[in-house]
């Protein structure tokens with residue numbers, strides 16, 4: 001088995017809901033996202049999956065969040081747009097697009113600062 005990881009990022013605004021403190025107010029982050037997939041086997045070029053494909057597929061989903069107010073996204077209407085929920089959302093969307101007989105999304109880690117991240121995996 002192989003684990004492959006790509007990194008990307010997006011900038012967005014949010015406010016936590018059902019939270020008491022500064023973060024209930026509108027503010028923003030430059031979130032960094034790490035996507036890790038497992039590959040059962042390699043192709044003839046020695047690749048589990050081309051990093052270009054991972055970046056492209058992650059980009060499709062990330063672009064929907066980039067420079068947006070996350071609380072306005074229907075996904076986060078009833079769910080606070082915490083790093084935990086963002087990582088779970090990205091995991092689910094990317095699993096739909098990438099999982100096949102060879103490739104499985106392993107985890108999505110979302111960093112909201114240099115020192116704080118949330119990782120979702122199943």
Ligand SMILES: Nc1nc2c(c(=O)[nH]1)N=C([C@H](O)[C@H](O)COP(=O)(O)OP(=O)(O)OP(=O)(O)O)CN2
Nearest residue numbers: 016022023027028029081082083084112113116118
């Ligand atoms: N488990 C989580 N905790 C917090 C989340 C989260 O998504 N998951 N989010 C926040 C807020 O988004 C907030 O913006 C972060 O605030 P804070 O930790 O205070 O970040 P700062 O960059 O301001 O760091 P400090 O140096 O601690 O001021 C909060 N918690």
Ligand SMILES: [Zn+2]
Nearest residue numbers: 014023027029
């Ligand atoms: Zn925040």
